[in-house]
Amino acid sequence: MVALVLCASLFGAGLYVVMTRREIIGLLTGVEMMLGAANVQLVMLGAAVGGTGATIEAAGLMVLVVAAAEAAVGLALLLALYRRSGRSRTDELNEVNG
Amino acid sequence: MTLLLGMGWGALGVLVIAVGAIFGVWWERKVSARIQMRLGPQQIGPAGSLQMIADVPKLLFREDIIPARADRTLFKLAPLIVFAPIAIAMVVIPFTSGWAPMDMSVGVLFFLAVPSIESIALLISAWASHNTLSTLGGLRGAAQLISYEVPRSLSVLPLVLLAGSLRPLDIAQRWEWWWFPLTLVAFVVFFIASLAEMNRGPFDMPEDESELVAGYFADYSGMRWAIFMMAEYGAMIVASLFAATTFLGGGWPLSGAAGTVLMVVKAVALVTVIMWVKWTLPRVRPDQLMSFCWKILTPLALIQLVVVGVVLIWL
Amino acid sequence: MTLEVIAFTLAGLLAAGGAVAVLFVREAMRLMIGLGSFLLGVAGLFLYFGLPFLATAQVFVYVGGVLVLMVFAVMVVHRQADDRPVMEVRHDVGAAAVALAVTVTIVACLRSVVGDALPTPGVYSGVLADELLGPKLLVFEMAGALLLTGLVAVLTIREGEDR
Incomplete structure (x- = not known):
């Protein structure tokens, strides 16, 4: 129960970060927090619904891999955007053609 | 449970590294002196071995300068973050053939993963100094660190294949003498990649003494600088101990307490080779560094892995 | 207070402390340190649940890889100018309410699956x-x-x- 509340509140904190920060780095941080909290929750509930240790670990590993790949691509996009327009905040990036 | 035990052993590792750094500095000064055809420290203690004990008060009494525009909290925190992963990585090394301070079932992966925190520490220390030279040194250093993690990790895998387990104790106990010629290429790749991982030897571009004025730790004086140095010597000791127990078979012909002594002798020999390489070879250029890592070391490690994988069938 | 409770508390504090830092700091590099603490806390939680491989993979991939990428991005984008740039946080009651609602929903839905006590630390299956x-x-x-x-x-x- 304590662990469930902890993971859920970490997820909620990540959601709050995504909603309130303007910089793209902040958004990526919030997304990583949400993915991390969700991963821990997945692993924690895996035993409760009767998965074997290896299946739970494989599932957690897949989530980890997907989240890492998404972070890498997101950061590449951020750098490309910054190089092209010199801006890194979502409220400044509101023009389509430069 | 394992978490807490590991933390306790990590604290002990700090002590071991501190003692090791004292002798390491003395040994380095002697080795470099002989290579440069001079004698090195001779006056304090037998053969100058207590020189570091004279150096420590000097470092403690140095004025603690923090640059005006530096980020004070990060500046003070950075040396500790640089030092901690190395002390932690030491706890999985099997010191005798039946005992490691922390017997983790994924010990080899732990040993490879924890020093990857070094790259963050390096970037934070470069950022905290708030000057251009440090930032340049930090970016170069971090790029070097994360690139050379790949051949370093790949080169340990042939041993894991041969032993059939990620536990360092299993590798130490199942080691056979003919593993060494079989994994010789992997040993060389691990050695070179570890040199690059600790910013040491011909790969010390981030702390370019002649160009960047000590790069990412340029603004650290006195005891803060001493912590960076202890981290470097600690990394040398840890990497040499790991290579001695896994690639060179620990205390192989002997066993028990004599085996542990022989393992320490092998580790000291590797440390001497590291120092020898630093004082003999010229520094590697940044572009040479990256091409060397990706075009030479990584393919070599992969080829070695394939060779061991094929040979494994006949074992 | 058994050792297991202490271990879980430590890992949880590391993760929660990192999350609090991420919520409230206004500087880019401290945001990254908060995220680093969070990721190490997650690795500690994985270790507590008896999955050492996943814990070391988390440290290797996230702290040694993704976090380094993010710090690189911070150093390039939020370059240190003469006046240190400060990131703003628009604290918003509506956003807090939404986040709280999501948290409560998750807890309410999954409470029947998880027991009341602290989850038992797992044993590595290998x-x-x-x-x-x-x-x-x-x-x-x-x-x-x-x-x-x-x-x-x-x-x-x-x-x-x-x-």
């Missing part, structure tokens, strides 16, 4: 390789393909910048 190279081989290969796709995507984006 047959991950059999699982990944056996029944889950397709998933494993797809993960590798995904990583390769990500690598090619980053290279393409990087190449597109130079034009």
Whole structure:
């Protein structure tokens, strides 16, 4: 129960970060927090619904891999955007053609 | 449970590294002196071995300068973050053939993963100094660190294949003498990649003494600088101990307490080779560094892995 | 207070402390340190649940890889100017309410599955390789393909910048 509340509140904190920060780095941080909290929750509930240790670990590993790949691509996009327009905040990036 | 035990052993590792750094500095000064055809420290203690004990008060009494525009909290925190992963990585090394301070079932992966925190520490220390030279040194250093993690990790895998387990104790106990010629290429790749991982030897571009004025730790004086140095010597000791127990078979012909002594002798020999390489070879250029890592070391490690994988069938 | 409770509390505090830092700091590098603490706390939680491989993979991939990338991005984008740039946080009651609602929903839905006590620390089973190279081989290969796709995507984006 304590662990469930902890993971859920970490997820909620990540959601709050995504909603309130303007910089793209902040958004990526919030997304990583949400993915991390969700991963821990997945692993924690895996035993409760009767998965074997290896299946739970494989599932957690897949989530980890997907989240890492998404972070890498997101950061590449951020750098490309910054190089092209010199801006890194979502409220400044509101023009389509430069 | 394992978490807490590991933390306790990590604290002990700090002590071991501190003692090791004292002798390491003395040994380095002697080795470099002989290579440069001079004698090195001779006056304090037998053969100058207590020189570091004279150096420590000097470092403690140095004025603690923090640059005006530096980020004070990060500046003070950075040396500790640089030092901690190395002390932690030491706890999985099997010191005798039946005992490691922390017997983790994924010990080899732990040993490879924890020093990857070094790259963050390096970037934070470069950022905290708030000057251009440090930032340049930090970016170069971090790029070097994360690139050379790949051949370093790949080169340990042939041993894991041969032993059939990620536990360092299993590798130490199942080691056979003919593993060494079989994994010789992997040993060389691990050695070179570890040199690059600790910013040491011909790969010390981030702390370019002649160009960047000590790069990412340029603004650290006195005891803060001493912590960076202890981290470097600690990394040398840890990497040499790991290579001695896994690639060179620990205390192989002997066993028990004599085996542990022989393992320490092998580790000291590797440390001497590291120092020898630093004082003999010229520094590697940044572009040479990256091409060397990706075009030479990584393919070599992969080829070695394939060779061991094929040979494994006949074992 | 058994040792297990202490271990769980430590890992939880590390994660929660990092999350609090991420919520409230206004400087880019401290945000990264908060995220680093959070990721190490998650690794500690994985270790508590008896999955050491996943914990070390988390440290290796996230703290040693993704966090380094993010710190690189911070150093490039939030360059240290003469006046240190400060990130703003628009604290918003509506956003807090939404986040709280999501949290409460998750807890309410899953409370029946999880017991009331602290989850027992797991014991390592050690047959991950059999699982990944056996029944889950397709998933494993797809993960590798995904990583390769990500690598090619980053290279393409990087190449597109130079034009």
